[in-house]
Amino acid sequence: MRYELYYWPEIQGRGEFIRLALEEARADYIDVARRAESSGYGVAAMLHLMNDAEVPNAAFAPLVPPFLKHGKLVIAQTANILHYLGPKLGLVPKNETSRLWAHQLQLTISDFLVEIHDTHHPIAGGLYYKDQKPEAKRRTADFIANRMPKYLLYFERILTSNPKGNEYIVGDALSYVDLSLFQIIAGLHYAFPRAMMQQEEDIPELIALHARVSKRPNIARYLKSARRIPFNQYGIFRHYKELDV
């Protein structure tokens, strides 16, 4: 059964973590909001499902995208979607302990993402960056000095202490968590190239993981395609020179 991903069409954002999993697995999916409105999909279809009380699934609509429709099921929250998709796409071991462990790591990635986003929006998501620039500078300085290393060194430690080896973060096969870590490293390189250059030597295994994932055939093909939206100044990862070291 075809998956329908609902997410904003102009940014990678949180939707990208789902896209990477679907792409790696070569799943049959539609990126709904990126289709033409004339097809019956498009952004209007997404807003319809979220806001229209007449839609049977509206009661289960999320507060915000991304969400996934699979048959009658509508499910939201990025980590929850990956938790659901993981076994179906072969991107997590099927036993409960491994699934909970992968999900725990993904939820820590979610926490990290909020902090990455809030570097440029420490006061309010509803205000422009230019209206919270001094606060953004203060928050980002702390983020680069304390929070970014804390998260990155945590994942580096998890990776190096994996009893099944350092190639993957969960067990001995690729999981959606590896794909998400790839995206985190890629995004941080875009947003804070100078800070990341200083950080790199402390996280060799994460850097190697990023390189390995980027060369996987399905991911490499996806990254070169028009389906991969370039990083830009509207997403979670933004490059403001004045915020980098």
Next chain:
Amino acid sequence: MRYELYYWPEIQGRGEFIRLALEEARADYIDVARRAESSGYGVAAMLHLMNDAEVPNAAFAPLVPPFLKHGKLVIAQTANILHYLGPKLGLVPKNETSRLWAHQLQLTISDFLVEIHDTHHPIAGGLYYKDQKPEAKRRTADFIANRMPKYLLYFERILTSNPKGNEYIVGDALSYVDLSLFQIIAGLHYAFPRAMMQQEEDIPELIALHARVSKRPNIARYLKSARRIPFNQYGIFRHYKELDV
């Protein structure tokens, strides 16, 4: 098998969402860090499990508490712990669709909690409130005007559109999500009493849910006990008069 909850002993914090579930279910559990060090538990035992490479479970240690130990399993991230405990404590329906839906709601509560915390710490968790007071005022003004109503009205809408009635948020029985919503309403009343007074008339079902949960025998007994840590100025919910309306 006894549950061991690991969380900071002086605050409700994120651990409280787990405590409420364990208390409602009258589960056999130890609040490890609140025990005397002489018992072999205490904060030292928590830090040991998190930081000591010699501990077999250290590889699975979380970035931050709370975490739960159940037999050999160590599991972290509040929503993940509740996802695991839910069926075991009879606090979520057992079918996958309901579990995913409850988990989705809990993850939205997690998002809300981050925003609640960041009202008093918009720049850095590692700095004191007094060192980020102007930023906290700005962030809280936006939180009260925009974010708090957005989340509360969302949960109010979910509650009122529950096809099984308005008594519980998931289906027709108490779930851990109801307990968490109780805690959110209680905490917001403590932190922002004046803003909540203005908000209350728009969220009658949530207010009623809070009252119902507080009167459940196991919860009422817990709230009166010494096991319930009072709200204070070290947790997620803090009352700074100058931040309220």
